[in-house]
Amino acid sequence: MKNEILRMENIQSCKNDRRILNYAYLNLFDSETVGIVGLNNSGKSTLAGAIAGFFPHEKGSVYFCEEKVHFKTVRQAREAGIFYIQETSSLIEQFSIVENMFLNMVELPDMFLHKKSQCEQTEEILSFFQIQEDVNTPVAYLSIKNRLLVEIAKAVMHDAKIIILDNVLNKLSESSLAEFNTLFALLNSLHRGILLIDAGPKNLKPFCDRIFIMREGKTVAVLDRDEIEDDLMVSLMTGEKFIEKDKLIPSNTEVDSQPLLHLKQIEYRDILHGIDFQISKKETVGILNVNKHSGSAIAELFMGAEEKYNGSIIYKGKEVFYTSPEHAVKDRIIVIPEKDLIFWDFTIEENITFTAIKNQRKFWGGMNEAELKYISSELFSKYIKQLKLRLHLQGYVPKNRLVQKKIVLCRALAADPDILMIQNPTLNMDLFSKQRIYEDINQLKKTDITLLIISQDIRELLQVCDRVVVVNDGVVEEQIPVTEKHSKLLIHKFGNQIKKM
């Protein structure tokens, strides 16, 4: 008989109308180390949040030690024995180890505990974890490894049954990681369950008894230790079968002599490290964003770069530098960010025509209202009316993510763009909504607009793009045309990047 300390079934959670978790599943036995792996935005941390209390689930069941629970606060979860350790340390740097150890954890009757006793307890736990630091040392002076060890020690001292480590292992060096193997075995021997979360399989493989693989908010597979293989994990994470390299056809991308846009050796904010690619007119290019920051940084260059960058952006043969989104709009380059910006007090028509107002201004200051009305009704009937949702232009924006995304798209189109950059167009959308957005993008491809889709969803890019630029750690890894024979190569490239993560 196994002692199942955690069981989460059919977990569903939404954030701002986005479905983050969709029938997610997780279970953890006593004295077991389990990993959750998935690409960015696959719902790993949200699932951990449902048990750690910082993101309570909406539907589904959570059983902790076989009893149904619903933790709504971090405190509730901590009291039950669930400790969540995240990328950004929860320790206060100016406080000493002993102060951090008892921070937020002391119940009222214990408030009068002698400092001496606290120090003794801390010393005991530190020696148990072989942390050779004085208990009065401020946390700021500790190494990354020791900070993490102190957090784990704190969890053990306060009788945690489950310790969740979210994206922390990738900060550790190879030698530190080797030591953690012993540490996890020690914690397991103390009947502690460990939940490790990471975006790549590399850090999880050495430690985990089982690995849960998440994709688009769902748990898609559970692999036992003897089943853990890189290729299988990559296939499950991406949803596409990973093919061996020797079966693939190499790609040849032709270089356009007069590109519409050329990002030339851009180095920016320690994220882009000499990224270089070009886009031709009327082309639909996908930026496969292996590391999520690279895509955001590219979009930032056209929305007003925060810092000065090295390299140059050549647009229509001229070097450009954009200080604000309006500046880029003037050049007919529009970025649709991941988060839909909706003006809730405005009608749908006003939301759509927002960007077009400047273009439709008469020289004495008045508006060309007839033209604005024509633009909004045209876009509305072309992109929104087809949804058959009883919406009208003078109505207010509904709480429907698909409609909101379409309104944002119409707003961008109202400004008559030459280049439209869309960042993660269908992030956390349901399948029906995704399909409608893909239809819109495919419709846009028939126009003169050049599209740049920045996404982490490989299948999305395969559906809508002519060419995909694989970007990782701020450099272009490969540029692959989207054809039937090359799609497998693209999956292979992406899979290889994931394996290294």
Added chain:
Amino acid sequence: MKIFTPYRKKLMFKKLSSTQVIVVTVINLTLPLVLFLIGNYIARVQQQNLSVTNEVAYHYRVSFLCLLLGIVILAGINILSIINPIISLENIVDEYGNLVDINDMNANDRYFTTSSLENMFLDMLNDQKRTLKRQYQAELLRQETELLALQSQINPHFLYNTLDSIRGLALIHDVTEIADMTEALSNLFRSMIAKEGQMIMLEEEMRNINNYMIIQQFRFRNRFSYKKEVAENIMKSYLVPNLTLQPIVENALLHGLEQKRQGGEIFIKAYCTEKRLVLSVRDNGVGMKAEQLERLNRKLNEQGEKDTTANEEGHIGIALVNINQRIKLLFGDEYGVRIMSTPDIYTNVEIVMPLVPASSKDTEEFHYEE
């Protein structure tokens, strides 16, 4: 979305049009006041015309009498409009068992039943009667169909005996493959037919799967491998509903692995916790597309709604939905079937149910049959 049910519509209509309701409300509000004012008026006139020594007392006496009269009138109206319909409802409830169809009652009676409450109640009872009648007819039909099906079937004992004879003949002619296959088929039928809808030992369910796999391995010429990781003590200690795992294994084989030329694998695993028994069937077959999986998950999580309509998911969806429904009906909504799938890579169906320990009688019965 249906905002108003027919009943509600009717009720609203009645409320708006019934002059009775308005009259009762108006009378209830105005009559005591009017009577009080009349009484006051009489008292004042009397006071003017007569020389009464105790004027104030007389004034109050008349007012009080008028108020009393008003209360009596109101009580009468209330008895007519509120208490009578309730008594009438009580009579209807008493007679409910004897009435076949309330619509059969005299049309005049119905006409004079003016209260909307009574009409609504009558309609509700009528609908209930009709539903019960429909259910009864459906059950009757099902029984008739079953009877017909049974009549048209070969006597199971005749089937077992025939299969045993074929096995004997195969052994005589030294064709062990046919003998094994026939034995597996006979055992499988025996358990499937004789114990339909019963709780059986997990060991027996696993034996059924073994028999099923023997037959299918012959059919598919060992194109796939079959592994299981079920502890002996779990198999011997707990009961499961008959045909819980076998249809899922059949799904995995026929819908998942049939199209796979080689390398197919079915893996059955079981473990138990303090309260639950968890069984899982995993395969590396064609799996399910995201849309298909989404629909199936939604169906599996719809509580109490049975949907057995055939669709593109076909048999695979129906089998899973049925097993899920059976488990939920037997043990409650916290148990059931859960599914994970990635096309062409991985499919895992997990069944969660409570621990039902096998009694010594169950164990004895099983070993006796063996």
